[in-house]
Amino acid sequence: MSDKHRKHASRYTSDRKIPGAFEGETVTRRRFMTGTTHAAGAIAAASFALPALGFAIGPIFKETPHKWETAGPTDMFPDNNYIPVVITLTPGIGEAGKTTVYVRKRNPSIDLEKPDSLNQYIAITSRCAHLGCPVRWVDAAERFICPCHGGVYDLLGRRVGGPPVRPLDRFYTRVVDGFVQIGARYSVNSELQRFSPRDPGEPIDGIGQYLYPSRPSIRR
Amino acid sequence: MPKLPAPPVPAALKAPPPRPGDGNGKATPLDHAAEAGISVVDWVDERTSLSGAARWMMFRKVPKGTNWFYTLGSATMFAFLSQAVTGVFLAMFYKPDPSGGAYESIRHVTNEVFLGQFVRGMHKWGSSVMVILVFLHMGRTFFFGAYKYPRELNWLIGVVLLILTMVMSFTGYLLPFDQRAYWATIVGVNINGTGPLLGPYLSDFLRGGPEFGAVTLSRFYAIHMMLVPGLIAALIGAHLYLVAKLGTTAPPWLKAEKNPELRKAKA
Structure with a gap:
């Protein structure tokens, strides 16, 4: 500490011989003024910085609504092959908001997960679980194949080759008045158990489900 | 007077x-x-x-042995200035509209505006030139040992500038909004999402939601043309200030004068 600070040994302004000091006063008027000015500046800066920051990161916490989209009549979908259907994920932005979903009827001999009202039809996303490129169902090979980095998936969407870290995502389906409807997206682990939707590239087996938590913006 | x-x-x-x-x-x-x-x-x-x-x-003193490698920093800065000027004029035509207007405005600039193809080409190819120059400049600094005391802070500022240049490249790549731009951004955002714990939230921040949506393009555009260029310009100012303040280093092959008398005379 320099001598400048050491010479003010006393807390009291009157002891320090400051002109006009009150008895028992510890904060000089100069120090009080400095502090008030700094506080006013901080409040002024925070009053625009905090709302702007909240505005920018707000979408992280806002849940995106989803709606049911009609895919087609129930007899359109066989139980041993996929029919591609185009649905709108994000309305209002034209082609960029659309995606292809591969739909088939549930087949009890190969679909071993528990049947319920939301998986009578199997809807598999075309979004690769590696980095999100569009996979294509190749009928002759009975495989989903990704053009970008060579990800390969089997009939159930489970990874059989290439870099993907988990099976292809699925969508909930329901039947209304003889028509199949496609709802919200969900992710599955390698046992095809349901999880909140994760982005591509995020494994959810084992520790992965905690390293890549579900997000408030999109829940199961 | x-x-x-x-x-x-x-x-x-x-x-x-x-x-x-x-x-x-x-x-x-x-x-x-x-x-x-x-x-x-x-x-x-x-x-x-x-x-x-x-x-x-x-009017600074420069060490003996200063050579052409020392021009890489200002070359990078001029690449940035070129990007800034061409970018401002491209912004006069660009519409960040994901339902077709963005692609259409780029097509209009390229095919119909006088010198549009040239200015857009300067911006497009200039971005690669800037990235290459940044790395050459960084390599020069590293191999000449110019990052050592007292210039560590300038190295750190340079690293931040490198990251910001990468952010510019990433956000700018989406703007033409053609197939390549769209899928490259999907893949890029998903690579970013593979960072554990924070990655998924950062992806949501970049897209403005869980899916590529209506605000993604305008977010990228605002980051590309307002947020990052300002930061880069300010940091280039700090970088240059430190260069002028600390001076440049002699190349490593220049040996110090052994004879103390001559050394004193040279100083």
């Missing part, structure tokens, strides 16, 4: 003193006209003292 010191220009460029008998020492209108530029500079300098700062910045 007190006379300011003459600017340090070479003797050949200085005006010759008036010959005896020319106007008998009185200033003619022609003399005033010839001095007009100097008078304006003097007027500003008397009120700002900018010439001192300009001299401090420009």
Whole structure:
């Protein structure tokens, strides 16, 4: 500490011989003024910085609504092959908001997960679980194949080759008045158990489900 | 009026003193006209003292052995200035509209605007040039040992500038909004999402939601043309200040003078 600070040994302004000091006063008027000015500046800066920051990161916490989209009549979908259907994920932005979903009827001999009202039809996303490129169902090979980095998936969407870290995502389906409807997206682990939707590239087996938590913006 | 010191220009460029008998020492209108530029500079300098700062910045001592490798930093800066100027003019035509307007506005610039293809080409290819120059400049600094004391802070600022340049490249790639731009951004955002714990939230921040949506393009556009260029310009200022303040390093192959007498004479 320099001598400048050491010479003010006393807390009291009157002891320090400051002109006009009150008895028992510890904060000089100069120090009080400095502090008030700094506080006013901080409040002024925070009053625009905090709302702007909240505005920018707000979408992280806002849940995106989803709606049911009609895919087609129930007899359109066989139980041993996929029919591609185009649905709108994000309305209002034209082609960029659309995606292809591969739909088939549930087949009890190969679909071993528990049947319920939301998986009578199997809807598999075309979004690769590696980095999100569009996979294509190749009928002759009975495989989903990704053009970008060579990800390969089997009939159930489970990874059989290439870099993907988990099976292809699925969508909930329901039947209304003889028509199949496609709802919200969900992710599955390698046992095809349901999880909140994760982005591509995020494994959810084992520790992965905690390293890549579900997000408030999109829940199961 | 007190006379300011003459600017340090070479003797050949200085005006010759008036010959005896020319106007008998009185200033003619022609003399005033010839001095007009100097008078304006003097007027500003008397009120700002900018010439001192300009001299401090420009007339520095440089070490022996300074060579062409030392121009990579200013080459990078000029690449950035070129990007900034062409970018401002491209922004006059660009529409960040994901339902087709973005692609259409780029097509319009490329095919119909006078010199549009040229200016857009400068911006597009210039971005690669800037990235290459950044890395060459970084390599020069590394291999010449120019990051060592007391220049560590300048290395750190440079690393932040490198990251910001990468952010510019990533956000700018989406703007043409063609198939390549769209899928490259999908893949890029998903790579970013593979960072554990924070990655998924950062992806949501970049997209403005869980899916590529209506606000993604305008977010990228705002980051690309307002947020990051300002940061880069400010950090280039700090980078240059430190270069001028600390001076440049001699190349590593230059040996220090062993003879103490000569060493003193050289210093």
